[in-house]
Amino acid sequence: MIEYRDVSKLYSEENIALIEVNIKIKSGEFVSIVGQSGMGKSSLLKLLTLEERPTEGRVIFNGVDLNEITKKEIPIHRRRIGVIFQDFKLLPQRTAFENVSFALEVAGEKPSKIKKSVSQILDIVGLSDKFKAYPVQLSGGEQQRVAIARALVNHPEVLIADEPTGNLDVINGREIIDLLLKINELGTTIILATHDKETVNRINKRVIVMDEGRVIRDQAKGKYMI
Amino acid sequence: MLRLSIIRAIKSGVNNFFRNGWLSITSVSVVSLTLFVISFLMSIVFVSNKLFTEIRNKIxxxxxxxxxxxxxxxxxxxxxxxxxxxxxxxxxxxxxxxxxxxxxxxxxxxxxxxxxxxxxxxxxxxxxxxxxxxPRKYEIIEGKLITGEFKDYILKVDYSEHKTEINNLDKILSSVTKAGLILIVFLVFVAVMVVLNSIRLTMYTHKIEIEIMRLVGAGNWFIKLPFITEGALYGLAASILVTLSLYPLAILLASALENSGLQLNPILLLNQTIIFAFLIHLLIGIALGIFSSYVAIQRYLRI
Missing domain, CATH: 3.30.70.3040 (Alpha-Beta Plaits)
Structure with a gap:
């Protein structure tokens, strides 16, 4: 489903983010990408959302070479991928419901469908009683759930989670990971970037370890080891 | 779907305008100031033209x-x-x-x-x-008369006595018009820069919002349209404000001109031209707002 073929990314001659990365991710997989900060995890994910383009090599998504996707087609491509971040990236002036419905408005969905889909997805992430709450009225864990709901509402084939537990306490962090596992069980491919050892070990699924822009280990049921 | 997107984008622009109260007030003030300066200078050129015409008619x-x-x-x-x-x-x-x-x-x-x-x-x-x-015709008329068939009946033509005054008046008028226009062009340029930067600062506060919009797959126009709508609203609000503010100005000018003996009533003049003035303000204001928003947003849309 997703394939990185000999991908290198250079920001400048001194600043090399990725070196000849080769990764294949199958549909429905849960992959953790681990490594210290600045080892290339985020660059790897940005190539998938087309925030960055590879200097060399190709990224294939569902049989399409992402190098061929034009600037105009990028928004459509992004709707097929859900993304969540460490800092949640919610719109502070919109309620939980509006933050999620926004992703559907962007896609031009009808109001009736938006109402139905958003209610459903907020139920799934466990926020059925927080529709009208603004981000500032929600806990960190709840905010991340809103972000997950927003990422999922378009039914993406893959969900990218970039350090999703970074700003959360242990209990909330665990709950978010459990939610991601549940989403994965329902069929969505998940790519999780993290440097949190405990999280990775608890998941007990495929782990790709990055160091200095290279893949140094790729194990089907791995632990976080460097 | 396109219509729905456009309506949503415009609605969101209108919401932003009211939600970001202080930012909107700042931007509207800057656009208003610009419009006011333009309007004021245009009035000076207009009124001085009128005054000079009147004075000229008396000569x-x-x-x-x-x-x-x-x-x-x-x-x-x-x-x-x-x-x-x-x-x-x-x-x-x-x-x-x-x-x-x-x-x-x-x-x-x-x-x-x-x-x-x-x-x-x-x-x-x-x-x-x-x-x-x-007034330039006087010289020709004088020439024709003192050399023509009636030259023997003419004692004198007093054009030469007025010659300098007439010429001076003409020079002053054309300098005022020219200086006014140059000043307008210059000030419009400065104002556009100020508006542009102030709206750019406003946009900076929307940076995260734009990032999120891009993230969930919003197309460029879907991102731009709310901000362009907001810019147009700045222009609309400013043009209403400035048009209304012309009244106190006209009243002031009227009292200043009261004893000048000139046949010029600024209030009456304003009443006659108010719709035209509003339309001009609206046009310049909205163009300025849209242009500034468009340029300001452009830098956040790379990638």
Whole structure:
């Protein structure tokens, strides 16, 4: 489903983010990408959302070479991928419901469908009683759930989670990971970037370890080891 | 789907305008200031043009006739003068009338009245007064008269006495217009830079919002349209404000001109031109708002 073929990314001659990365991710997989900060995890994910383009090599998504996707087609491509971040990236002036419905408005969905889909997805992430709450009225864990709901509402084939537990306490962090596992069980491919050892070990699924822009280990049921 | 997207984007722009109260107030103030400066300068050019036209209309040239010219000759001359290009007014005054009107003018001044009475004869001459549209014509008319068939009946033409005044007036008028226009262009340029930067700062606060929009797959136009709508609203609000603020200004100007004896009523003038003024403000304001928002947003849309 997703394939990185000999991908290198250079920001400048001194600043090399990725070196000849080769990764294949199958549909429905849960992959953790681990490594210290600045080892290339985020660059790897940005190539998938087309925030960055590879200097060399190709990224294939569902049989399409992402190098061929034009600037105009990028928004459509992004709707097929859900993304969540460490800092949640919610719109502070919109309620939980509006933050999620926004992703559907962007896609031009009808109001009736938006109402139905958003209610459903907020139920799934466990926020059925927080529709009208603004981000500032929600806990960190709840905010991340809103972000997950927003990422999922378009039914993406893959969900990218970039350090999703970074700003959360242990209990909330665990709950978010459990939610991601549940989403994965329902069929969505998940790519999780993290440097949190405990999280990775608890998941007990495929782990790709990055160091200095290279893949140094790729194990089907791995632990976080460097 | 496209219509739905456009409506949503515009709605979101309107919401942003009201939600970001302080930012909107700042931006509207800057656009208002710009419009006000433009409007003020345009008014100065307009009013000074009007004033000068009026003053110019008061200036005329008199052709004084000698003893040989009787009424018959005078009316022939008037006919010829009125056939000359650009002449708007030709009027004959005989010396009796001239004396009566002169006495009327100086009736307060006993010494002059006394002096005139002491003269047994009327010291004035018959004259034809001429007014033209373009003061530059006076010289040509004077030339034609003092060399033409009536030259023997002419005592003098007082154009030369007014020559410098007329020319000066013309020079001042064209300098005021030119300086006004240059100032307008310059100030508009400065104002556009100020508006642009102030809206750019506003946009900076929307940076995260734009990032999130991109993240969930919003197309460029879907991102731009709310901000462009917001920019247009800045222009709309500013144009209403500035148009209304012209009234106090006109009242001030009216009281300043009250005793000037000029036939110019700024309030009446404003009443006549208010819709035009509003439309001009609206056009410039909205164009300025949209342009600034568009340029400001552009830098956040890379990638």
């Amino acid at each position: 005329g040239v008199n052709v004084y006739l000698n003893e040989k010219a009787d009424k018959e000759i005078a009316s022939q001359m008037m006919e010829e003068i009125s056939l000359m290009g650009g002449v708007t007014e030709v009027e004959y005054t005989d010396k009796k009338e001239a004396l009566t009107s002169f006495k009327q003018k100086v009736k307060e001044n006993d010494i002059i009245i006394q002096a005139i009475d002491e003269l047994r004869e009327n010291p004035l001459e018959d004259f034809i007064s001429i007014k033209v549209k373009d």
